[in-house]
Amino acid sequence: MDITEDDGPDDDVARSAARHQQDRVLDTSALRALAHPLRVRMYDILSQYGPQTSSSLAARLGESSGSMSYHLRALAKHDLIREVPGRGTVRERWWERPPGGITLGPAEAVGTPAGRAAAQLVTHEVMRNRTQQLTDFLNTGLHEEEEAWRDAALVSTATTRMTPAQTALLRGRIMALIDDAVDTYRHQTGEDVRPVTIRADIFPLPELGGDT
CATH class of the missing domain: 1.10.10.10 (Winged helix-like DNA-binding domain superfamily/Winged helix DNA-binding domain)
Incomplete structure:
Protein backbone atom coordinates (compact mmCIF):
# COMPACT_ATOMS: atom_id res chain seq x y z
CA MET A 1 0.00 0.00 0.00
CA ASP A 2 1.45 3.36 -1.01
CA ILE A 3 1.07 5.95 1.73
CA THR A 4 1.56 9.65 1.07
CA GLU A 5 2.03 12.32 3.71
CA ASP A 6 -1.54 13.46 3.05
CA ASP A 7 -2.97 10.06 3.85
CA GLY A 8 -4.65 9.52 7.21
CA PRO A 9 -6.76 6.87 8.94
CA ASP A 10 -9.89 7.84 7.02
CA ASP A 11 -8.07 7.36 3.70
CA ASP A 12 -7.10 3.86 4.80
CA VAL A 13 -10.72 3.18 5.75
CA ALA A 14 -11.94 4.36 2.35
CA ARG A 15 -9.42 2.14 0.54
CA SER A 16 -10.42 -0.85 2.67
CA ALA A 17 -14.12 -0.24 2.05
CA ALA A 18 -13.53 0.00 -1.71
CA ARG A 19 -11.52 -3.21 -1.61
CA HIS A 20 -14.22 -5.16 0.20
CA GLN A 21 -16.87 -3.98 -2.21
CA GLN A 22 -15.12 -6.40 -4.58
CA ASP A 23 -15.64 -9.36 -2.22
CA GLU A 147 8.26 -17.08 24.61
CA ALA A 148 8.45 -14.84 21.53
CA TRP A 149 5.11 -16.19 20.27
CA ARG A 150 3.51 -16.00 23.72
CA ASP A 151 4.56 -12.37 24.06
CA ALA A 152 3.39 -11.51 20.54
CA ALA A 153 -0.09 -12.99 20.96
CA LEU A 154 -3.08 -10.98 22.17
CA VAL A 155 -6.37 -12.19 23.60
CA SER A 156 -8.34 -9.19 24.76
CA THR A 157 -11.92 -8.08 25.27
CA ALA A 158 -13.07 -4.52 25.87
CA THR A 159 -16.43 -2.79 26.06
CA THR A 160 -17.36 0.80 25.27
CA ARG A 161 -20.48 2.73 24.27
CA MET A 162 -20.82 3.91 20.67
CA THR A 163 -23.33 4.83 17.99
CA PRO A 164 -23.78 2.72 14.83
CA ALA A 165 -21.77 5.29 12.85
CA GLN A 166 -18.91 5.22 15.36
CA THR A 167 -18.97 1.43 15.35
CA ALA A 168 -18.83 1.35 11.56
CA LEU A 169 -15.82 3.70 11.59
CA LEU A 170 -14.02 1.50 14.11
CA ARG A 171 -14.79 -1.56 11.98
CA GLY A 172 -13.36 0.20 8.93
CA ARG A 173 -10.15 1.18 10.72
CA ILE A 174 -9.62 -2.34 12.04
CA MET A 175 -10.26 -3.85 8.61
CA ALA A 176 -7.78 -1.40 7.05
CA LEU A 177 -5.09 -2.57 9.49
CA ILE A 178 -5.91 -6.21 8.80
CA ASP A 179 -5.89 -5.67 5.03
CA ASP A 180 -2.50 -3.98 5.21
CA ALA A 181 -1.03 -6.87 7.22
CA VAL A 182 -2.50 -9.46 4.85
CA ASP A 183 -1.20 -7.66 1.76
CA THR A 184 2.26 -7.16 3.27
CA TYR A 185 2.86 -10.63 4.66
CA ARG A 186 0.54 -13.02 2.77
CA HIS A 187 3.32 -14.72 0.80
CA GLN A 188 6.13 -14.33 3.32
CA THR A 189 8.34 -17.35 3.95
CA GLY A 190 11.37 -17.97 6.10
CA GLU A 191 12.49 -18.88 9.57
CA ASP A 192 9.91 -18.30 12.32
CA VAL A 193 7.16 -17.54 9.77
CA ARG A 194 3.87 -19.27 10.63
CA PRO A 195 0.20 -18.71 9.81
CA VAL A 196 -1.25 -16.18 12.27
CA THR A 197 -5.00 -15.86 12.69
CA ILE A 198 -6.39 -12.35 13.19
CA ARG A 199 -9.74 -12.10 14.96
CA ALA A 200 -11.94 -9.03 15.04
CA ASP A 201 -15.37 -9.35 16.66
CA ILE A 202 -17.42 -6.17 16.87
CA PHE A 203 -21.13 -6.27 17.71
CA PRO A 204 -23.63 -4.49 19.95
CA LEU A 205 -24.62 -6.06 23.23
CA PRO A 206 -28.34 -6.39 23.99
CA GLU A 207 -29.78 -3.86 26.38
CA LEU A 208 -30.51 -5.22 29.85
CA GLY A 209 -33.76 -3.30 30.27
CA GLY A 210 -34.50 -0.65 32.84
CA ASP A 211 -32.03 2.13 33.57
CA THR A 212 -28.55 1.78 32.11
Missing part, protein backbone atom coordinates in the same frame (compact mmCIF):
# COMPACT_ATOMS: atom_id res chain seq x y z
CA ARG A 24 -17.53 -12.23 -3.80
CA VAL A 25 -21.15 -12.53 -2.74
CA LEU A 26 -22.05 -16.22 -2.68
CA ASP A 27 -25.22 -17.10 -4.53
CA THR A 28 -27.59 -19.75 -3.26
CA SER A 29 -25.93 -22.64 -5.08
CA ALA A 30 -22.41 -21.75 -3.88
CA LEU A 31 -23.67 -21.17 -0.37
CA ARG A 32 -25.35 -24.56 -0.29
CA ALA A 33 -22.22 -26.21 -1.71
CA LEU A 34 -20.16 -24.80 1.16
CA ALA A 35 -22.79 -25.68 3.78
CA HIS A 36 -21.18 -28.91 4.95
CA PRO A 37 -19.11 -29.12 8.15
CA LEU A 38 -16.22 -30.95 6.48
CA ARG A 39 -16.15 -28.55 3.52
CA VAL A 40 -16.04 -25.56 5.84
CA ARG A 41 -13.03 -27.09 7.61
CA MET A 42 -11.34 -27.78 4.27
CA TYR A 43 -12.04 -24.23 3.13
CA ASP A 44 -10.59 -22.92 6.39
CA ILE A 45 -7.40 -24.94 5.98
CA LEU A 46 -6.93 -23.65 2.44
CA SER A 47 -7.52 -20.11 3.70
CA GLN A 48 -5.13 -20.36 6.64
CA TYR A 49 -2.39 -22.71 5.43
CA GLY A 50 -2.39 -22.24 1.67
CA PRO A 51 -2.52 -24.83 -1.14
CA GLN A 52 -3.22 -28.45 -0.26
CA THR A 53 -3.72 -31.81 -1.95
CA SER A 54 -6.45 -34.29 -1.17
CA SER A 55 -3.80 -36.37 0.63
CA SER A 56 -2.58 -33.51 2.83
CA LEU A 57 -6.16 -32.55 3.70
CA ALA A 58 -6.98 -36.17 4.48
CA ALA A 59 -4.01 -36.34 6.87
CA ARG A 60 -5.06 -33.13 8.63
CA LEU A 61 -8.73 -34.06 8.95
CA GLY A 62 -8.52 -37.80 9.50
CA GLU A 63 -10.52 -38.57 6.36
CA SER A 64 -9.83 -40.64 3.26
CA SER A 65 -8.16 -39.09 0.23
CA GLY A 66 -11.13 -40.19 -1.88
CA SER A 67 -13.56 -38.34 0.36
CA MET A 68 -11.39 -35.23 0.17
CA SER A 69 -11.29 -35.44 -3.64
CA TYR A 70 -15.08 -35.61 -3.79
CA HIS A 71 -15.55 -32.56 -1.58
CA LEU A 72 -12.79 -30.63 -3.37
CA ARG A 73 -14.53 -31.17 -6.71
CA ALA A 74 -17.82 -29.98 -5.20
CA LEU A 75 -16.19 -26.78 -3.96
CA ALA A 76 -14.37 -26.25 -7.27
CA LYS A 77 -17.61 -26.65 -9.21
CA HIS A 78 -18.81 -23.40 -7.64
CA ASP A 79 -15.43 -21.65 -7.94
CA LEU A 80 -14.96 -21.62 -4.18
CA ILE A 81 -11.53 -23.17 -4.76
CA ARG A 82 -9.36 -23.74 -7.83
CA GLU A 83 -6.42 -25.81 -8.98
CA VAL A 84 -3.02 -24.22 -8.49
CA PRO A 85 -1.70 -23.34 -11.96
CA GLY A 86 1.42 -25.22 -12.99
CA ARG A 87 1.62 -27.30 -9.83
CA GLY A 88 0.93 -30.97 -9.28
CA THR A 89 0.35 -33.95 -11.53
CA VAL A 90 -2.60 -35.93 -12.82
CA ARG A 91 -2.35 -38.11 -9.70
CA GLU A 92 -1.65 -35.30 -7.22
CA ARG A 93 -3.61 -32.11 -7.79
CA TRP A 94 -3.00 -29.01 -5.70
CA TRP A 95 -5.92 -26.78 -4.69
CA GLU A 96 -6.09 -23.25 -3.37
CA ARG A 97 -8.65 -20.71 -2.32
CA PRO A 98 -8.82 -17.73 -4.71
CA PRO A 99 -7.73 -14.44 -3.10
CA GLY A 100 -10.36 -12.03 -1.85
CA GLY A 101 -13.12 -12.12 0.71
CA ILE A 102 -16.57 -13.65 0.52
CA THR A 103 -19.99 -12.64 1.78
CA LEU A 104 -22.38 -15.42 2.71
CA GLY A 105 -25.13 -14.36 0.35
CA PRO A 106 -27.42 -11.64 -0.98
CA ALA A 107 -30.70 -10.95 0.76
CA GLU A 108 -32.65 -13.07 -1.71
CA ALA A 109 -30.38 -16.05 -1.04
CA VAL A 110 -30.48 -15.97 2.75
CA GLY A 111 -34.10 -14.86 2.77
CA THR A 112 -35.35 -18.33 1.84
CA PRO A 113 -35.55 -21.13 4.43
CA ALA A 114 -32.97 -23.21 2.51
CA GLY A 115 -30.62 -20.27 2.03
CA ARG A 116 -30.95 -19.17 5.64
CA ALA A 117 -30.25 -22.71 6.88
CA ALA A 118 -27.16 -22.93 4.67
CA ALA A 119 -25.85 -19.55 5.86
CA GLN A 120 -26.45 -20.51 9.48
CA LEU A 121 -24.60 -23.80 9.05
CA VAL A 122 -21.60 -22.13 7.42
CA THR A 123 -21.50 -19.38 10.06
CA HIS A 124 -21.82 -21.90 12.88
CA GLU A 125 -19.00 -24.09 11.54
CA VAL A 126 -16.68 -21.16 10.86
CA MET A 127 -17.18 -19.81 14.37
CA ARG A 128 -16.92 -23.27 15.92
CA ASN A 129 -13.57 -23.81 14.18
CA ARG A 130 -12.30 -20.37 15.19
CA THR A 131 -13.40 -20.88 18.79
CA GLN A 132 -11.71 -24.28 18.92
CA GLN A 133 -8.46 -22.77 17.64
CA LEU A 134 -8.62 -20.07 20.30
CA THR A 135 -9.43 -22.62 23.01
CA ASP A 136 -6.53 -24.82 21.91
CA PHE A 137 -4.16 -21.86 22.08
CA LEU A 138 -5.36 -20.87 25.55
CA ASN A 139 -5.14 -24.46 26.81
CA THR A 140 -1.77 -25.39 25.31
CA GLY A 141 -0.19 -22.59 23.30
CA LEU A 142 0.19 -20.23 26.24
CA HIS A 143 2.33 -22.87 27.94
CA GLU A 144 4.01 -24.69 25.07
CA GLU A 145 4.77 -22.00 22.49
CA GLU A 146 8.11 -20.22 22.48
Whole structure:
Protein backbone atom coordinates (compact mmCIF):
# COMPACT_ATOMS: atom_id res chain seq x y z
CA MET A 1 0.00 0.00 0.00
CA ASP A 2 1.45 3.36 -1.01
CA ILE A 3 1.07 5.95 1.73
CA THR A 4 1.56 9.65 1.07
CA GLU A 5 2.03 12.32 3.71
CA ASP A 6 -1.54 13.46 3.05
CA ASP A 7 -2.97 10.06 3.85
CA GLY A 8 -4.65 9.52 7.21
CA PRO A 9 -6.76 6.87 8.94
CA ASP A 10 -9.89 7.84 7.02
CA ASP A 11 -8.07 7.36 3.70
CA ASP A 12 -7.10 3.86 4.80
CA VAL A 13 -10.72 3.18 5.75
CA ALA A 14 -11.94 4.36 2.35
CA ARG A 15 -9.42 2.14 0.54
CA SER A 16 -10.42 -0.85 2.67
CA ALA A 17 -14.12 -0.24 2.05
CA ALA A 18 -13.53 0.00 -1.71
CA ARG A 19 -11.52 -3.21 -1.61
CA HIS A 20 -14.22 -5.16 0.20
CA GLN A 21 -16.87 -3.98 -2.21
CA GLN A 22 -15.12 -6.40 -4.58
CA ASP A 23 -15.64 -9.36 -2.22
CA ARG A 24 -17.53 -12.23 -3.80
CA VAL A 25 -21.15 -12.53 -2.74
CA LEU A 26 -22.05 -16.22 -2.68
CA ASP A 27 -25.22 -17.10 -4.53
CA THR A 28 -27.59 -19.75 -3.26
CA SER A 29 -25.93 -22.64 -5.08
CA ALA A 30 -22.41 -21.75 -3.88
CA LEU A 31 -23.67 -21.17 -0.37
CA ARG A 32 -25.35 -24.56 -0.29
CA ALA A 33 -22.22 -26.21 -1.71
CA LEU A 34 -20.16 -24.80 1.16
CA ALA A 35 -22.79 -25.68 3.78
CA HIS A 36 -21.18 -28.91 4.95
CA PRO A 37 -19.11 -29.12 8.15
CA LEU A 38 -16.22 -30.95 6.48
CA ARG A 39 -16.15 -28.55 3.52
CA VAL A 40 -16.04 -25.56 5.84
CA ARG A 41 -13.03 -27.09 7.61
CA MET A 42 -11.34 -27.78 4.27
CA TYR A 43 -12.04 -24.23 3.13
CA ASP A 44 -10.59 -22.92 6.39
CA ILE A 45 -7.40 -24.94 5.98
CA LEU A 46 -6.93 -23.65 2.44
CA SER A 47 -7.52 -20.11 3.70
CA GLN A 48 -5.13 -20.36 6.64
CA TYR A 49 -2.39 -22.71 5.43
CA GLY A 50 -2.39 -22.24 1.67
CA PRO A 51 -2.52 -24.83 -1.14
CA GLN A 52 -3.22 -28.45 -0.26
CA THR A 53 -3.72 -31.81 -1.95
CA SER A 54 -6.45 -34.29 -1.17
CA SER A 55 -3.80 -36.37 0.63
CA SER A 56 -2.58 -33.51 2.83
CA LEU A 57 -6.16 -32.55 3.70
CA ALA A 58 -6.98 -36.17 4.48
CA ALA A 59 -4.01 -36.34 6.87
CA ARG A 60 -5.06 -33.13 8.63
CA LEU A 61 -8.73 -34.06 8.95
CA GLY A 62 -8.52 -37.80 9.50
CA GLU A 63 -10.52 -38.57 6.36
CA SER A 64 -9.83 -40.64 3.26
CA SER A 65 -8.16 -39.09 0.23
CA GLY A 66 -11.13 -40.19 -1.88
CA SER A 67 -13.56 -38.34 0.36
CA MET A 68 -11.39 -35.23 0.17
CA SER A 69 -11.29 -35.44 -3.64
CA TYR A 70 -15.08 -35.61 -3.79
CA HIS A 71 -15.55 -32.56 -1.58
CA LEU A 72 -12.79 -30.63 -3.37
CA ARG A 73 -14.53 -31.17 -6.71
CA ALA A 74 -17.82 -29.98 -5.20
CA LEU A 75 -16.19 -26.78 -3.96
CA ALA A 76 -14.37 -26.25 -7.27
CA LYS A 77 -17.61 -26.65 -9.21
CA HIS A 78 -18.81 -23.40 -7.64
CA ASP A 79 -15.43 -21.65 -7.94
CA LEU A 80 -14.96 -21.62 -4.18
CA ILE A 81 -11.53 -23.17 -4.76
CA ARG A 82 -9.36 -23.74 -7.83
CA GLU A 83 -6.42 -25.81 -8.98
CA VAL A 84 -3.02 -24.22 -8.49
CA PRO A 85 -1.70 -23.34 -11.96
CA GLY A 86 1.42 -25.22 -12.99
CA ARG A 87 1.62 -27.30 -9.83
CA GLY A 88 0.93 -30.97 -9.28
CA THR A 89 0.35 -33.95 -11.53
CA VAL A 90 -2.60 -35.93 -12.82
CA ARG A 91 -2.35 -38.11 -9.70
CA GLU A 92 -1.65 -35.30 -7.22
CA ARG A 93 -3.61 -32.11 -7.79
CA TRP A 94 -3.00 -29.01 -5.70
CA TRP A 95 -5.92 -26.78 -4.69
CA GLU A 96 -6.09 -23.25 -3.37
CA ARG A 97 -8.65 -20.71 -2.32
CA PRO A 98 -8.82 -17.73 -4.71
CA PRO A 99 -7.73 -14.44 -3.10
CA GLY A 100 -10.36 -12.03 -1.85
CA GLY A 101 -13.12 -12.12 0.71
CA ILE A 102 -16.57 -13.65 0.52
CA THR A 103 -19.99 -12.64 1.78
CA LEU A 104 -22.38 -15.42 2.71
CA GLY A 105 -25.13 -14.36 0.35
CA PRO A 106 -27.42 -11.64 -0.98
CA ALA A 107 -30.70 -10.95 0.76
CA GLU A 108 -32.65 -13.07 -1.71
CA ALA A 109 -30.38 -16.05 -1.04
CA VAL A 110 -30.48 -15.97 2.75
CA GLY A 111 -34.10 -14.86 2.77
CA THR A 112 -35.35 -18.33 1.84
CA PRO A 113 -35.55 -21.13 4.43
CA ALA A 114 -32.97 -23.21 2.51
CA GLY A 115 -30.62 -20.27 2.03
CA ARG A 116 -30.95 -19.17 5.64
CA ALA A 117 -30.25 -22.71 6.88
CA ALA A 118 -27.16 -22.93 4.67
CA ALA A 119 -25.85 -19.55 5.86
CA GLN A 120 -26.45 -20.51 9.48
CA LEU A 121 -24.60 -23.80 9.05
CA VAL A 122 -21.60 -22.13 7.42
CA THR A 123 -21.50 -19.38 10.06
CA HIS A 124 -21.82 -21.90 12.88
CA GLU A 125 -19.00 -24.09 11.54
CA VAL A 126 -16.68 -21.16 10.86
CA MET A 127 -17.18 -19.81 14.37
CA ARG A 128 -16.92 -23.27 15.92
CA ASN A 129 -13.57 -23.81 14.18
CA ARG A 130 -12.30 -20.37 15.19
CA THR A 131 -13.40 -20.88 18.79
CA GLN A 132 -11.71 -24.28 18.92
CA GLN A 133 -8.46 -22.77 17.64
CA LEU A 134 -8.62 -20.07 20.30
CA THR A 135 -9.43 -22.62 23.01
CA ASP A 136 -6.53 -24.82 21.91
CA PHE A 137 -4.16 -21.86 22.08
CA LEU A 138 -5.36 -20.87 25.55
CA ASN A 139 -5.14 -24.46 26.81
CA THR A 140 -1.77 -25.39 25.31
CA GLY A 141 -0.19 -22.59 23.30
CA LEU A 142 0.19 -20.23 26.24
CA HIS A 143 2.33 -22.87 27.94
CA GLU A 144 4.01 -24.69 25.07
CA GLU A 145 4.77 -22.00 22.49
CA GLU A 146 8.11 -20.22 22.48
CA GLU A 147 8.26 -17.08 24.61
CA ALA A 148 8.45 -14.84 21.53
CA TRP A 149 5.11 -16.19 20.27
CA ARG A 150 3.51 -16.00 23.72
CA ASP A 151 4.56 -12.37 24.06
CA ALA A 152 3.39 -11.51 20.54
CA ALA A 153 -0.09 -12.99 20.96
CA LEU A 154 -3.08 -10.98 22.17
CA VAL A 155 -6.37 -12.19 23.60
CA SER A 156 -8.34 -9.19 24.76
CA THR A 157 -11.92 -8.08 25.27
CA ALA A 158 -13.07 -4.52 25.87
CA THR A 159 -16.43 -2.79 26.06
CA THR A 160 -17.36 0.80 25.27
CA ARG A 161 -20.48 2.73 24.27
CA MET A 162 -20.82 3.91 20.67
CA THR A 163 -23.33 4.83 17.99
CA PRO A 164 -23.78 2.72 14.83
CA ALA A 165 -21.77 5.29 12.85
CA GLN A 166 -18.91 5.22 15.36
CA THR A 167 -18.97 1.43 15.35
CA ALA A 168 -18.83 1.35 11.56
CA LEU A 169 -15.82 3.70 11.59
CA LEU A 170 -14.02 1.50 14.11
CA ARG A 171 -14.79 -1.56 11.98
CA GLY A 172 -13.36 0.20 8.93
CA ARG A 173 -10.15 1.18 10.72
CA ILE A 174 -9.62 -2.34 12.04
CA MET A 175 -10.26 -3.85 8.61
CA ALA A 176 -7.78 -1.40 7.05
CA LEU A 177 -5.09 -2.57 9.49
CA ILE A 178 -5.91 -6.21 8.80
CA ASP A 179 -5.89 -5.67 5.03
CA ASP A 180 -2.50 -3.98 5.21
CA ALA A 181 -1.03 -6.87 7.22
CA VAL A 182 -2.50 -9.46 4.85
CA ASP A 183 -1.20 -7.66 1.76
CA THR A 184 2.26 -7.16 3.27
CA TYR A 185 2.86 -10.63 4.66
CA ARG A 186 0.54 -13.02 2.77
CA HIS A 187 3.32 -14.72 0.80
CA GLN A 188 6.13 -14.33 3.32
CA THR A 189 8.34 -17.35 3.95
CA GLY A 190 11.37 -17.97 6.10
CA GLU A 191 12.49 -18.88 9.57
CA ASP A 192 9.91 -18.30 12.32
CA VAL A 193 7.16 -17.54 9.77
CA ARG A 194 3.87 -19.27 10.63
CA PRO A 195 0.20 -18.71 9.81
CA VAL A 196 -1.25 -16.18 12.27
CA THR A 197 -5.00 -15.86 12.69
CA ILE A 198 -6.39 -12.35 13.19
CA ARG A 199 -9.74 -12.10 14.96
CA ALA A 200 -11.94 -9.03 15.04
CA ASP A 201 -15.37 -9.35 16.66
CA ILE A 202 -17.42 -6.17 16.87
CA PHE A 203 -21.13 -6.27 17.71
CA PRO A 204 -23.63 -4.49 19.95
CA LEU A 205 -24.62 -6.06 23.23
CA PRO A 206 -28.34 -6.39 23.99
CA GLU A 207 -29.78 -3.86 26.38
CA LEU A 208 -30.51 -5.22 29.85
CA GLY A 209 -33.76 -3.30 30.27
CA GLY A 210 -34.50 -0.65 32.84
CA ASP A 211 -32.03 2.13 33.57
CA THR A 212 -28.55 1.78 32.11
